[in-house]
Amino acid sequence: MRCKLIARIRPGVYLLAVNETPHSLAAFRKDGLAAAIALLVIACRNPTFAQSVEDPAKEAKDEGLPAENSCRIPGVTYPIGITYEELVAGLDADALVLIDVRDPLELRETGKLPKSHNVPLPEFETAFQLSPEEFTEKYGFPKPTPQDENVVLSCQSGCRIVTAWEAIQPFGYCRVRLYYGSFLDWESRHGPLIKENKEELFLRSMRSRWKLVGHKWLPPSSSGKTELAAVLVVLAGAGVSFSMTIRDGARGDLASEDGESFKNASCRIPGITYPIGIEFEELAEGLLNDSVVLIDVRNRWELEETGKLPKSQNVPLPEFETAFNLSPEEFLKKYGFIKPEPEDENVVLTCRSGRRILLAWDAIEPLGYCKVRLYFGSYLDWKARSAPLIPVPGSLEP
Incomplete structure (x- = not known):
């Protein structure tokens, strides 16, 4: 795999080319400016994304965040991924909260992963600033807490979940895990999909x-x-x-x-x-x-x-x-x-x-x-x- 820096979009956010193919708004750590690296999902959907934080408090300070937002554990690679097998087992045991960040129209067209909830990406950051009561009222499931380790994000191909994770990790949601394969991986493995009925879509x-x-x-x-x-x-x-x-x-x-x-x-x-x-x-x-x-x-x-x-x-x-x-x-x-x-x-x-x-x-x-x-x-x-x-x-x- 060949990665090449094309342009700097803003502090900590860069445009990369992976094997000569541009990937827009890929954020990665450079000289301590960014706290997170955006996942580059290539055709084979084998992500090569990792960032290990040695000093969370210093990392938060470098980004202008208060030290209390340094929820990351030294030596842990973020964001934390989850495999298809782990996700299936967790859903079967009702041990996971799976959040799909796709648009509702996409879910209508393709079906949704079993037991998943929907918080569209454009609303994601605002949603996690709502009170627990407002969140439940709007999205129909309890708002996760920053301490929860059972929350998983999914989208179409694994790109949007990185943006979603970046939006909420300053609030302390470092432990949220990403299903990098997302819908495309789930579909390729013939995982079951749920089609919503009209009443559910309306609600x-x-x-x-x-x-x-x-x-x-x-x-x-x-x-x-x-x-x-x-x-x-x-x-x-x-x-x-x-x-x-x-x-x-x-x-x-x-x-x-x-x-x-x-x-x-x-x-x-x-x-x-x-x-x-x-x-x-x-x-x-x-x-x-x-x-x-x-x-x-x-x-x-x-x-x-x-x-x-x-x-x-x-x-x-x-x-x-x-x-x-x-x-x-x-x-x-x-x-x-x-x-x-x-x-x-x-x-x-x-x-x-x-x-x-x-x-x-x-x-x-x-x-x-x-x-x-x-x-x-x-x-x-x-x-x-x-x-x-x-x-x-x-x-x-x-």
Whole structure:
């Protein structure tokens, strides 16, 4: 194995090349500047990572940390690894707490390791600064203590767990162990994987992105729009049919619960479930008789690669909210079709898999566009049914 230093990113963090292949943000000890070395996971997934601390108190001082954070034991190599066999035995005996730092959508797609819990990497450092009660409430299992020696981290290939370990070791979590092989090793050994059902996914999404106030789940921000959209994306990706019924549209119950008054909250009709979906058969018929305005929210380059649905228009998601705030004349000039009115009931949104249309709907619903319908199957469902696709200039496939 040949390692070469390419660049210094920040104190103690460097970009390395392993066998001529760059590995970004690989932190390693150099002149005492870094307290931890990032694991370099190469194709064969044989990590060669080790750091032995001779003087933990001095190491902490070198990094600007208080001496009490020097939880490492002299002569011990950190982070401490765990093998597949040890992990299996520990899980079978309920002697380990296994934390997967992958994104919830990854777990949905691949399945999760048995008895594992999920704390996504972007939330990791913040999570371990929560109180035990807040941690349990949000993630559904007791918060580990720095003294615990039975905590194991896992991810996809062994890279992200090093970042996670680095994030919490200053808090005293030196004893947390890393399953370097992670999901890829587990899968290659035909270890069992658990597929979450829709209810479990919903609850974990709520715990991860919302907060519990009393006995009621509420978004953490005042308006909750972003968090609501994020939860809807996760649910849609899992095939969960999203529904929300407004008890009194004129009162705008949802808006008042979020602590914000939307001027168009009353566009919803009491007893109607929102967003309103549309099936393939109904959409195809509507396109044939020109009774539907179909808007694709994907990026232009995606349409060029795959082709577009017949008679569809394109308003990319990043421009969506701004587009529907344009005047009718500006909208027509920029997008080449007549701007829909909030009262229109023939507008349908599509994307690639049904996730982005939820974000698009969430962006324009406060403007009064409650009646816009969503083709939840979107491009993937359309293609799976061998329905026609129209080439877009630059298309790679019709």
